[in-house]
Every structure is written in C-alpha cells, then in structure tokens.
Amino acid sequence: SQKIEQNSEALNIQEGKTATLTCNYTNYSPAYLQWYRQDPGRGPVFLLLIRENEKEKRKERLKVTFDTTLKQSLFHITASQPADSATYLCALRGGYQKVTFGTGTKLQVIP
Amino acid sequence: SQTIHQWPATLVQPVGSPLSLECTVEGTSNPNLYWYRQAAGRGLQLLFYSVGIGQISSEVPQNLSASRPQDRQFILSSKKLLLSDSGFYLCAWSVPGVINEQFFGPGTRLTVL
Numbered sequence: 001s002q003k004i005e006q007n008s009e010a011l012n013i014q015e016g017k018t019a020t021l022t023c024n025y026t027n028y029s030p031a032y033l034q035w036y037r038q039d040p041g042r043g044p045v046f047l048l049l050i051r052e053n054e055k056e057k058r059k060e061r062l063k064v065t066f067d068t069t070l071k072q073s074l075f076h077i078t079a080s081q082p083a084d085s086a087t088y089l090c091a092l093r094g095g096y097q098k099v100t101f102g103t104g105t106k107l108q109v110i111p
Numbered sequence: 112s113q114t115i116h117q118w119p120a121t122l123v124q125p126v127g128s129p130l131s132l133e134c135t136v137e138g139t140s141n142p143n144l145y146w147y148r149q150a151a152g153r154g155l156q157l158l159f160y161s162v163g164i165g166q167i168s169s170e171v172p173q174n175l176s177a178s179r180p181q182d183r184q185f186i187l188s189s190k191k192l193l194l195s196d197s198g199f200y201l202c203a204w205s206v207p208g209v210i211n212e213q214f215f216g217p218g219t220r221l222t223v224l
Contacts, residue, residue: 032210041218042218043218046212046213049212089155097207098145098211
C-alpha cells in the first residue's frame with residue numbers, strides 16, 4: 001500500500017541552526033512533492049513544490065531536495081528562528097486531482 | 112485575490128445530532144474542493160473531493176456526506192454524529208490541473224459529546 005512517512009517525533013533545534021526534516025514514501029511514483037506548514041489550530045499553508053525532474057528547490061531560507069531513487073525528500077530551514085516553529089507536512093499526488101499528506105513533523109526552534 | 116471561508120469556527124454537538132459545515136471560495140471559478148479531517152495529533156485525512164457541481168468523490172466510508180450545490184460552495188453533513196466524528200475539519204481548494212497546490216480554510220473544530 002502507499003505510505004508517506006515523516007518523523008512523528010518532534011524536532012528540537014537551536015535558533016540559528018539548520019533544521020532538516022525528512023519525508024519518505026513507498027509505492028508512489030510522484031510527479032511532484034509539496035511541503036506545507038501548519039500552525040496549531042490553523043489550516044496548512046503551502047510552502048514549496050518540487051517536480052520529479054528537479055533535484056533541489058530553494059525559496060529564501062527554505063531548501064527542498066527530491067530523490068526519486070531513494071524515494072525521499074529533505075526539507076531544510078537555514079538560520080532557523082523561533083517563528084519557524086510549526087508542524088511541517090509533505091504531500092504527494094495521491095490520484096486524480098488530489099494529494100495525500102504525511103502526518104507531519106513538529107519543529108520547535110529554541111531561542 | 113482568492114479567499115476561502117469556513118463556518119462555524121467551533122462547534123459542540125451531542126451524539127446523534129445532525130451536522131452541517133459550510134465552505135465557500137471567492138475569487139476563482141470551477142475550483143477543485145476538498146474536505147479533510149484532522150483528529151488530535153493525527154494527519155490530514157481526505158474525506159471528500161469535488162471537481163464540479165454535483166460531482167462528489169468519497170474517500171472513506173463513514174456517516175458523513177458532502178454536497179456541492181454551487182460552483183464555489185461545499186457542504187459537509189451528517190444525519191447523526193458519532194463521538195469519533197470529533198476533530199478539526201478543513202476545507203481546501205485547488206486550481207484544476209495536474210499540479211494542484213491546495214489552499215486551506217481556517218477550519219472548524221468539532222467536538223461531539
């Protein structure tokens with residue numbers, strides 16, 4: 001069956017360091033992968049999309065890599081700030097006109 | 112610009128009572144529409160999606176139903192709520208096409224007692 005796995009344990013990181021979150025998937029052949037941010041009590045907000053023919057994508061302090069051989073995406077936040085504390089979700093195309101989300105990884109940036 | 116509205120923001124309902132949650136989108140036409148549920152500490156579970164008026168696809172068997180009476184209106188309903196229906200309900204929309212970044216509403220927190 002199809003699975004999207006994100007580290008369910010919270011990631012605690014010191015302010016200023018680089019946070020790296022992992023998304024692994026099985027039994028998908030995604031054309032693209034998305035990352036979202038979700039704050040408590042709010043809906044997810046889209047951050048980045050990376051296509052299968054792209055190895056890396058950057059947006060300000062964010063960087064996403066996509067390895068279709070390893071079936072893995074890494075999400076990096078450089079120079080992390082307390083305001084980056086949130087849950088980060090990865091999502092894959094799960095069928096016609098829809099995406100399937102991972103369970104998310106909670107990031108806590110400690111001042 | 113596009114906006115998405117959901118109401119109510121919070122709801123407390125007794126077991127066995129009916130439910131109606133509404134979602135509307137402004138500033139776009141013929142969007143794909145989605146209902147998700149997020150239980151406490153869990154991931155997003157896709158409940159229903161719609162690619163057009165009257166076209167509803169159900170992802171998970173349950174006592175919920177969805178309707179799309181107008182192009183930019185999506186309604187989630189239940190005739191009789193269960194305790195397990197408690198959760199955070201999110202409506203989302205996307206532009207039809209192969210690559211569909213989703214835009215989420217503010218959500219409805221439903222507690223069934």
